[in-house]
Amino acid sequence: MDSQIGPRVKSLAFGAIAASLAVAASAAHGPVLLRMKYKAGQTLKYALTMQLATSVNVNGGEQNIPARMTMQMVRHIVKVMPSGNAQATESIENMKYMVNGNQFPTPATPSFTVVYSPLGTIVSMKTNGGSAQMKAMAGQLTSPMQNAAVYLPKQAVSPGQSWVSSGKLPAVAGGGTYTVRSRFVKAEHVGGFPTVLIHSVMDAPIAVSQAGGGTGELKMTSDSDFSPSAGKLIRVSGSGNMSMKVSNGPNGPMNMKIHMVLALSLLQ
Numbered sequence: 001m002d003s004q005i006g007p008r009v010k011s012l013a014f015g016a017i018a019a020s021l022a023v024a025a026s027a028a029h030g031p032v033l034l035r036m037k038y039k040a041g042q043t044l045k046y047a048l049t050m051q052l053a054t055s056v057n058v059n060g061g062e063q064n065i066p067a068r069m070t071m072q073m074v075r076h077i078v079k080v081m082p083s084g085n086a087q088a089t090e091s092i093e094n095m096k097y098m099v100n101g102n103q104f105p106t107p108a109t110p111s112f113t114v115v116y117s118p119l120g121t122i123v124s125m126k127t128n129g130g131s132a133q134m135k136a137m138a139g140q141l142t143s144p145m146q147n148a149a150v151y152l153p154k155q156a157v158s159p160g161q162s163w164v165s166s167g168k169l170p171a172v173a174g175g176g177t178y179t180v181r182s183r184f185v186k187a188e189h190v191g192g193f194p195t196v197l198i199h200s201v202m203d204a205p206i207a208v209s210q211a212g213g214g215t216g217e218l219k220m221t222s223d224s225d226f227s228p229s230a231g232k233l234i235r236v237s238g239s240g241n242m243s244m245k246v247s248n249g250p251n252g253p254m255n256m257k258i259h260m261v262l263a264l265s266l267l268q
Contacts, residue, residue: 031156034196035118037231038086042077044232045267050260057255071095072267075114084118089128120150120226120233121167150224150233151180151200159184178204178218185223190234191266193227200224206244214254216244236264 052067072093080086090112097104115123153163165180182200189195199222206216222238239261246254 031158032196032228033156034152034226034228035084035231036086036116036120036152038077038080038084038116038118040077040079043268044075044077046073046075046264047071047267048073048262048264050262053259055257059253066100068098069095073264085123086116088114088116090114119152119154119165121165122149150198150226150236151182151202152198152226153182153184157184159186178202188225190225190227193225193230193234195225195227195234198224198226202240206242214244214246216242218242232266233264234266236262238262 048069048071050069052065052069054065054067056063056065072095074091074093076089076091078087078089092109095106095109097106111128112125113128114125117123151165153161153165155163157163160183162181162183165182166177168177180200180202182198185197185199187194187196200220202218202220202222204218206218207214218240219242220238220240222236222240224236225234226232227234239259242258242260244254244256246256
């Protein structure tokens with residue numbers, strides 16, 4: 001019996017390896033279609049680290065605030081729609097928030113219902129339950145979801161090719177229409193997955209409706225490893241700057257600049 005099962009198991013294993021190598025070869029030389037492969041019931045867990053350097057200037061007085069935030073983002077795919085979009089329940093676990101070297105208490109945040117497109121972008125997002133204060137805090141915490149997203153092309157691409165994506169920023173308070181310019185850099189292997197390395201630059205305006213109103217801009221540069229065979233994001237590293245100007249704040253005109261560095265990696 002072992003002699004009958006053995007060849008079958010070896011054949012299946014060889015087939016899986018061959019398929020993986022075929023995808024890697026296609027990604028390295030020919031056009032490859034990059035799409036998320038959502039599965040109902042699937043759960044993905046990512047580790048996220050963010051370094052933040054905030055500079056606030058109010059009436060000529062400047063304050064610098066260094067901070068570090070770590071968390072795990074858990075994404076459970078609830079259902080996949082005929083359009084290819086997926087509805088997911090997203091939650092944040094094990095969050096730690098350090099400001100000036102001191103750890104701040106972090107209350108439990110509510111979960112989120114997020115709809116993702118096959119191109120990896122966030123279509124819509126809403127907070128599930130919680131007080132108004134918790135929802136406001138949760139909205140700030142989920143901005144890394146958008147910043148660490150991947151922006152896949154509509155058409156098949158080869159190494160060296162570029163594309164432009166655009167859309168709204170539902171995970172960033174006051175976020176307007178973003179523009180992302182991406183390029184397929186090369187094929188590589190990360191964490192046991194054949195991946196394509198995508199370099200992206202995002203530009204997005206931000207409108208401030210509270211505290212007297214104002215305007216701002218978000219610019220992020222990121223390098224993402226996406227696995228065509230697995231249909232999921234493996235890791236992201238990036239950095240960016242957000243600037244905001246509030247002309248009629250409660251304590252006078254305010255300018256705020258935030259420099260951020262982030263790293264996201266798949267845990268399971």
